[in-house]
Amino acid sequence: MITFSKQQLKIPQLQxxxxxxxxxxxxxxxxxxxxxxxxxxxxxxxxxAHLLDMSPAELKKxxxxxxxxxxxxxxxxxxxxxSVIHDRLGLDPLGNVGVKTGGATGGSTLWEGLKAxxxxxxxxxxxxxxxxxxxxxxxxxxxxxxxxxxxxxxxPLGHIYTGYYAVMAQRYxxxxxxxxxxxRRTLAEISVKHHGYARFNPFAQSxxxxxxxxxxxxxxxxxxxxxxxxxxxxxxxxxxxxxxxDTALKLTKNSKNKPLRIWVAAGSHTLRPADxxxxxxPLLPNxxxxxxxxxxxxxxxxxxxxxxxxxxxxxxxxYYGYGMAGIADPMEDLDxxxxxxxFTISDVQTYEDIGLxxxxxxxxxxxxxxxxxxxxxxxxxxxxxxNLSGGLIGCMHxxxxxxxxxxxxxxTHLWNRWEEFHGDEMLWKKFDRKKPKDWTNLQVVxxxxxxxxxxxxxxxxxxxxxxxxxxxxxxKDA
Amino acid sequence: xxxxxHVFVKNNQYKLKGAFHHLTPNTPIRNADDDWxxxxxxxxxxxxxxxxxxxxxxxxxxxxxxxxxxxRCDNTGCDSKGTIYIPFRIHCPDCLGKxxxxxxxxxxxxTARIHTFMVCERSGAFNMxxxxxxxxxxxxxxxxxxxxxxxxxxxxxxxxxxVPIFKTSGPTFTILDLSWVPEGTKKEQLPEGFSF
Ligand SMILES: [Zn+2]
Numbered sequence: 158m159i160t161f162s163k164q165q166l167k168i169p170q171l172q173x174x175x176x177x178x179x180x181x182x183x184x185x186x187x188x189x190x191x192x193x194x195x196x197x198x199x200x201x202x203x204x205x206a207h208l209l210d211m212s213p214a215e216l217k218k219x220x221x222x223x224x225x226x227x228x229x230x231x232x233x234x235x236x237x238x239x240s241v242i243h244d245r246l247g248l249d250p251l252g253n254v255g256v257k258t259g260g261a262t263g264g265s266t267l268w269e270g271l272k273a274x275x276x277x278x279x280x281x282x283x284x285x286x287x288x289x290x291x292x293x294x295x296x297x298x299x300x301x302x303x304x305x306x307x308x309x310x311x312x313p314l315g316h317i318y319t320g321y322y323a324v325m326a327q328r329y330x331x332x333x334x335x336x337x338x339x340x341r342r343t344l345a346e347i348s349v350k351h352h353g354y355a356r357f358n359p360f361a362q363s364x365x366x367x368x369x370x371x372x373x374x375x376x377x378x379x380x381x382x383x384x385x386x387x388x389x390x391x392x393x394x395x396x397x398x399x400x401x402x403d404t405a406l407k408l409t410k411n412s413k414n415k416p417l418r419i420w421v422a423a424g425s426h427t428l429r430p431a432d433x434x435x436x437x438x439p440l441l442p443n444x445x446x447x448x449x450x451x452x453x454x455x456x457x458x459x460x461x462x463x464x465x466x467x468x469x470x471x472x473x474x475x476y477y478g479y480g481m482a483g484i485a486d487p488m489e490d491l492d493x494x495x496x497x498x499x500f501t502i503s504d505v506q507t508y509e510d511i512g513l514x515x516x517x518x519x520x521x522x523x524x525x526x527x528x529x530x531x532x533x534x535x536x537x538x539x540x541x542x543x544n545l546s547g548g549l550i551g552c553m554h555x556x557x558x559x560x561x562x563x564x565x566x567x568x569t570h571l572w573n574r575w576e577e578f579h580g581d582e583m584l585w586k587k588f589d590r591k592k593p594k595d596w597t598n599l600q601v602v603x604x605x606x607x608x609x610x611x612x613x614x615x616x617x618x619x620x621x622x623x624x625x626x627x628x629x630x631x632x633k634d635a
Numbered sequence: 636x637x638x639x640x641h642v643f644v645k646n647n648q649y650k651l652k653g654a655f656h657h658l659t660p661n662t663p664i665r666n667a668d669d670d671w672x673x674x675x676x677x678x679x680x681x682x683x684x685x686x687x688x689x690x691x692x693x694x695x696x697x698x699x700x701x702x703x704x705x706x707r708c709d710n711t712g713c714d715s716k717g718t719i720y721i722p723f724r725i726h727c728p729d730c731l732g733k734x735x736x737x738x739x740x741x742x743x744x745x746t747a748r749i750h751t752f753m754v755c756e757r758s759g760a761f762n763m764x765x766x767x768x769x770x771x772x773x774x775x776x777x778x779x780x781x782x783x784x785x786x787x788x789x790x791x792x793x794x795x796x797x798v799p800i801f802k803t804s805g806p807t808f809t810i811l812d813l814s815w816v817p818e819g820t821k822k823e824q825l826p827e828g829f830s831f
Contacts, residue, residue, distance in 0.1 A: 190664070190674050234678065299759030309691065310722050313809050314785055315768045316759030321783065324772050328751035331793060379755045431722050431772065431783045458793070465751050465772065465781070 159436040165237070167587045168480035169422060170431040171275035174635075176405035176416035178398050179216075180565035181205030184588045185362045185393035185553035188291035194233065195245035197394040198287055200244060201558075205396055210411040217246075219404060219501070221279035223253035226266030226286030226557035231301055233289035242285065258497060259305050261423075262286060263395070263560025264611025264620030268421040270399045279406045287394035287555035296388060305614055307429045322615055323379035325430060326502040328465040330381050332458045333517050334502075341381055343520045345372035346503040347383045348550055350529065351498060353405070355533060355547025356593050360562075362389050362553050364593075388549035395561035397568075414572050418630065420481045420623045424473025428617045430465055438462045439472055441512040442479055443486040448515055456517050468503075470619035471510035471612060478621035479512075483632025487512050488527070488541055490631055492604040493570045495563035497612035497619075499546040507610060513541065530599050538602065543598040545570075560611030560620065567607035567624050575600040605629035640683040649685055657681045690725035693736060698813050699806035701830060703743050703799050705735035705778065719778045739775065743799045744831075745817070746776035752791035763811060771815060773797065784810070787826050789817040804828040 181204030183197035199213075206216040223246075225239035235241065239255035258265040263286040270284035290298060303316040310333045311321050334340035349372060352365035375385040400408065405416035427433055438449050453460025463469040475487075484490045496511075498504040508519035513527075522541075526532035529539040546552045546566040553562060569575040577615070578584070585592040605626040611620045625631070638653040653735075659679035665671040690697055697704045708727035709720045715729040719737070727734050753770040769786040787800065795817065802812040805828045814829065822831065 188664070196809055294760075296760040299757070301759075303759050307722075308686075309688065309695075310810055311783055314762070314770065314783065315754055315755060315762045315764050315766075317757055317762070317768070318759075319757065320753055320755040320768060321771045323753040323755065324751045324783070327753050331751075355698055377756055379753045379757075426759050429722060429783070430781070432720075432724075432728075432780055434718075434779050 159434050161439070169477055171271075171420070171481070172277060173275060174402055175271050175274045175399055175419050176402060176627075177419045177564070177568060178400060178405050178408045178416050179205045179412070179414055180395070180561070180568050181208065182360055182395035182398035182558070182562055182565055183393045185302065185360055185391050185555055185562075187389070187391060189392050190291075194238070194287055194289050194394070195242055197392070198242050198246065198285060201285065201394040201396045202283075205398060206415055206510045208412060209408055211408075216398070216408075217248065219281040219408060220248065220251065220283050220398070221281055222273055223248055223251055223283040223285065224256060224266045224270040224273070224295070225253060226256045226262040226284075226561065227286060228257050228259055228262040228556040229290070229301060231304065232292060232298070233314045234292055242287070248591055249282070258618035259613030260497060260554070260556055261560060261613040261618040261620050262557040263562070263564075264421065264609070264622055265423060265560070265618060266557070266562060267397070267399075267419075267560060267622050268423050268620055271419060271421045274399050274401055281398065281400040281408075283396060284399060284561060285394065285396040286559070286561045288556040288558060289392055290390050291392050295390070310429060310431065312346055318351070318614065319379050319382070320614075321430070322500070323382055325465040325615065326379075326382055326500060329502055332466060334520070340520055341373070342369050343523050344381075344386060344505065345369040346523055347498065347501040347504050348372045351544050351548045351551035352385070353551070354530070354545050354599060355551030357597055358547050358552055358579055359581075359588050359590055359592070359601055360553070361551055362391055362546045363551050364547070365551070382500055382502065383490065387546050388499045388554040391448040391553040391555035393553055393555035393558050393562075395558040397561055397564060401407070405565070413574060416627065417568055417571050417611050418625045418627050418635070421620055422474050422477035422481060423618065423620045425618050426463070426470040426616050428615070428616050433463060433465070435461055436463070438467075438496040438516065439469075439476055441472070441475060442484070443541055444515065452517060459517060464531060466506065467516065468506060468510045468612070468616035468619060470616045471610060472622040474610070474619040475511040478623050481635060482623045482625065483630070483635050484623070485631070487608070491541055491606050491608055492536065493540060493567060493601045493607040494543045495546060495607075495609040496543050497559070497610050498544060498550050499554070499612065501550070502583050505611070507612070511610060524563060530601070541603055546602070560609060560622065563609035563611065563625065564622050567609055567622075570604040571607060571624055571626055573600065573604075585589065606607075606631075642685050651685075655683045657737040684813055691723055694723040695808050695810075695812070698801050699803060699808060701740070701801040701803050702738060703740045703813065704736050707737050708732060709735050721775070721778060721782050722780065739778070740799065742775050742777065744791055747773050747797050747799065749791050749793060749795045749797060750774045750781045751793065752786070754791070763807075771797065773815065785814055787814040787816055787829070788820055788824060797830065798831055800829040802828045803830050
């Protein structure tokens with residue numbers, strides 16, 4: 158049984174408020190045979206500068222330190238790739254550091270940048286992430302991804318990460334999903350939703366108009382997961398600029414971007430699920446211990462926490478993040494979220510870990526229609542729309558950039574600029590993509606607060622990035 | 636002529652024999668849609684790593700002798716005293732004292748059951764297992780953790796009782812030397828090289 162000390166459960170404290178003022182991203186695709194990584198990073202940075210109505214050279218003058226998220230050196234076959242990008246962006250001799258936490262790399266990079274500003278070390282930082290996953294064929298790519306599992310105890314078992322992951326999905330599927338066809342259809346609905354929203358995102362790699370039946374007929378990868386339940390393998394870059402209040406006001410003087418308050422928190426758990434030990438469920442502000450007393454009765458086999466069904470790292474990232482930002486109930490306090498939908502089933506598991514629904518009832522977030530831009534049952538706006546970017550299933554999973562792409566998406570809603578960055582004909586043309594005739598504006602009307610969850614593999618690292626309009630804070634002294 | 640790279644240790648130094656890499660030339664990548672202009676090159680590479688198991692070496696050696704080792708913290712001052720770990724942990728995650736290696740073979744034979752599983756149709760490059768791979772995660776009585784491995788015979792199910800088998804003939808000295816079969820499997824049915 159694992160227990161936590163009071164010191165370990167302390168709510169993190171920033172020394173001063175931190176603001177996100179702009180963000181940018183490249184096109185995302187499976188391969189870029191004609192572009193080097195630095196070209197994609199420069200695309201992202203240039204966009205971030207333009208959103209502030211500044212030239213890249215002007216914006217660079219404000220940057221004091223740089224935080225680079227780039228997970229898999231061996232994919233890009235370049236150690237110290239951060240240094241290459243830093244030089245190509247013309248940011249020498251500023252201090253910079255590379256951050257690597259698997260799928261959570263983007264979120265962790267934001268975490269590092271945030272702390273630099275909050276501590277006063279820097280007034281303005283660049284947070285940039287990318288991944289190059291097209292330098293090897295898919296089989297070898299799967300091998301390289303499997304290197305993120307324990308190399309002696311797991312990776313030799315097939316060199317296929319999906320296998321190490323999917324055992325957890327299987328357990329969730331049988332215990333909490335009760336192996337029901339209806340639950341399998343709910344999972345498929347998530348894929349339909351994310352590929353569908355990707356249709357309205359010019360940056361997105363996998364726009365598809367599909368049905369639940371299409372998902373259920375797609376090839377089995379690891380039962381019950383099928384090809385269309387899985388995230389993409391991508392190339393691309395995303396960045397954002399974080400700063401203190403004074404710099405935020407200066408940088409946004411000529412811009413439609415309002416500085417947004419930002420908090421980032423992180424949690425972790427064993428690299429090998431095999432090493433997980435039992436513990437009591439750490440509670441979020443909207444939960445009580447009583448509600449989980451009979452969990453094992455309601456879901457036989459579901460009483461072992463976190464077992465193979467919960468992501469403790471996500472729970473802790475939410476615990477610290479909600480505490481910092483004053484969130485009491487994420488369903489009530491947030492307006493829009495981006496979740497790390499590596500697989501449809503992990504999307505559902507995360508709903509529970511971050512308290513959108515109690516453990517055991519994640520599926521209801523989809524089935525109620527709350528997760529949609531427009532709730533299909535009521536025709537009214539969804540209570541808390543998720544993954545309007547298309548997420549990892551529909552938009553991209555260019556690992557080091559993913560958590561930053563999600564944050565870009567949330568920010569565009571809070572700035573009320575989503576339509577501008579997703580509907581612009583010029584952008585569709587530039588990316589050589591066709592804007593669909595039924596293109597729909599997915600701006601969440603009146604969005605003031607949002608969150609992005611960045612998640613590594615079997616749950617070794619998870620971050621929560623919370624953004625708020627500073628005129629709509631929950632906790633005045635946050 | 637090339638031979639596989641081999642390594643042994645003498646006087647605490649690695650001694651290397653054979654070829655640790657093989658040369659393959661680069662080739663250009665050209666654009667078929669644009670007059671075969673140059674876009675890049677291939678970078679072939681084939682290397683052999685030299686990896687130490689350190690304090691876990693005894694675990695992998697034991698597999699080849701038909702024994703499954705776990706570890707236990709026996710530190711009287713530790714809150715987790717008596718906790719048994721497999722995967723084998725050299726040190727206790729709580730007190731960081733050195734754990735004691737214990738023989739878990741009998742416990743595994745009597746109490747191992749499938750906690751969860753996955754039948755995986757795909758593999759990555761360099762996979763040595765037959766497909767589909769039947770991943771299983773195994774619970775044991777009195778053990779705090781849930782071991783990941785693979786089932787060699789039968790179809791996995793929740794709660795199914797399984798027994799360990801070991802590649803005692805021609806061992807690879809990797810985790811692949813440990814596999815599992817349903818309780819009641821006959822000796823003659825075991826895959827080549829494996830024994831109970
Ligand atoms: Zn101990």
